[in-house]
Amino acid sequence: MSEPxxxxxxxxxxxxxxxxxxVSKPLVTRLVNRMPRYVLKAVxxxxxxxxxxxxxxxxxxxxxxKSTVARTVAGLNSATGGEILIEGKNLAGLKRxxxxxxxxxxxxxxxxxxxxxxxxxxxxxxxxxEPIRAYGLAASKAEERAQVAELLIQVGLSPRDxxxxxxxxxxxxxxxxxxxxxxxxxxxFLICDEPTSALDVSVQAQILNLMTKxxxxxxxxxxxxxxxxxxxxxxxxxxxxxxxxxxxxITPKSELFxxxxxxxxxxxxxxxxxxxxxxxxxxPEGEVPNxxxxxxxxxxxxxxxxxxxxxxxxxPELATFGPARVACHAVEEGRI
Ligand code: SF4
Numbered sequence: 001m002s003e004p005x006x007x008x009x010x011x012x013x014x015x016x017x018x019x020x021x022x023v024s025k026p027l028v029t030r031l032v033n034r035m036p037r038y039v040l041k042a043v044x045x046x047x048x049x050x051x052x053x054x055x056x057x058x059x060x061x062x063x064x065x066k067s068t069v070a071r072t073v074a075g076l077n078s079a080t081g082g083e084i085l086i087e088g089k090n091l092a093g094l095k096r097x098x099x100x101x102x103x104x105x106x107x108x109x110x111x112x113x114x115x116x117x118x119x120x121x122x123x124x125x126x127x128x129x130e131p132i133r134a135y136g137l138a139a140s141k142a143e144e145r146a147q148v149a150e151l152l153i154q155v156g157l158s159p160r161d162x163x164x165x166x167x168x169x170x171x172x173x174x175x176x177x178x179x180x181x182x183x184x185x186x187x188x189f190l191i192c193d194e195p196t197s198a199l200d201v202s203v204q205a206q207i208l209n210l211m212t213k214x215x216x217x218x219x220x221x222x223x224x225x226x227x228x229x230x231x232x233x234x235x236x237x238x239x240x241x242x243x244x245x246x247x248x249x250i251t252p253k254s255e256l257f258x259x260x261x262x263x264x265x266x267x268x269x270x271x272x273x274x275x276x277x278x279x280x281x282x283x284p285e286g287e288v289p290n291x292x293x294x295x296x297x298x299x300x301x302x303x304x305x306x307x308x309x310x311x312x313x314x315x316p317e318l319a320t321f322g323p324a325r326v327a328c329h330a331v332e333e334g335r336i
Contacts, residue, residue: 009088010049011189011221012073018081019043019068023292038292042068044245045082050238052188055215055222057232059268060242061288066225069242070193073223074109086189105135108182112194114174118166124177125162128152131185151180154217156210172203176210183214193225208234229272233257241265244291244299251324261326263304263336298329306330 024030024037042065050056058066071077073084075091084091086103094100108131118127128148131137138144149159155176166174175195182190192211196204212235214220226232232239232253239256241249241264249262260266270282286303289295297314301307308329316327330336 011052011087012223013049013085013088014069014073014082015047015085016082017043017046017069017072017079017084019065019072019077020080040292041245041294042291043072046240046242046245046247047082048238048240048247048250050221050223052221053215053219054237055224055235056238056240057224057226057236058240058242058247059226059229059232061268061284062227063288063291064242065245065291066227066242067193070109070191070223070225074107074191075104076109101135105131105185106187107189107191108185108187109191109193110175110178110182110195112197114166114171114178114198118174118177118181120166122165123162124152124164124166124169127166127177128162128181128184131181135185137184137186147184151184154183154214155180170203171199172207175199175207179207179210179214183218188219189221189223191223191225194227196231197226197228204231205234211235229268241268244288244294246299246327247318248300248328249324249326250318251326255322255324259322259324261321261324261331261336262328263306263330264300267303298327306336308335 019042021040021042022037023040025035029035030037046069048056058069060066068077072079086107091103094103125148128151129144132144132147138147148162152159152161157173157176157180166177169177195211196207199207208231211222215222222235224232224235236253239251239253240247241262243264249260249265251261256265257269260269267284271284272281289299289302295302296312298304298307298311298316301311304311310329314329316329316332318325318327319332321331
């Protein structure tokens, strides 16, 4: 496995993505109370690429901006800056309605809560058939019914389940229905935002196995978002570790678990129990700072055992170390 290269034309490329939110009080309140404007930099200059058929995962603590990346790539947020390219074409440059519709069909999202995509008043067959109708993918009612039945089988349900309503299913089954709906427009690329975090651990494994099986069968490409390294380990080819809106390490999965480089990656790994070695889970040290006023220099420095004076004033940029890219002065200086 090698790092996605430009010549290999990644299916998705994100360049210097920025997503800022103005979280200031209303203008009059600010003027009366002499308050400044506050801008939350939820995503602040993110770049990565995903090759066809691979899974790129973003991991980090709650509030690091990973779900904002997912929603922005899916087109649910308008980026403040940067570019999102599909097969080298900048999405912002696509003007024709047909081109935009084609991208929307090829790129689908699976949400954390299955309720987000399942209308409780609709029978499951209609929930799944809606994208088929919207994109005109079936020539007749009979063909539509056949496609819905096939999708239900593909996700491990029965065609008869199409007659039921979403509330008649368990959480895991509802997530299977969401996946069937996401697949019904015949996409190539799925953006999966914490798709298993609302499920019991045993059900989580079943859904992750299903997603891996579907990827193999259909050649799907995934952008996977999770705070859970065990989930990330299950599905990923490449992993981007996020901290306060930026990537601090991009690495192949095997490297992340065998040879983590960034101090934050190391801290995250210490939070998962080592069942074989008997190591106990260590809670993460310190708290994520307020993203509205992040620390200067390296934003991780208040929690980092390797922080130096340079770390407190100079923000590290990603640089190449072996197969990984890491943003850390201590790694660059050979201190760790
Ligand atoms: Fe720690 Fe400095 Fe590296 Fe930041 S740049 S992770 S503070 S050593």
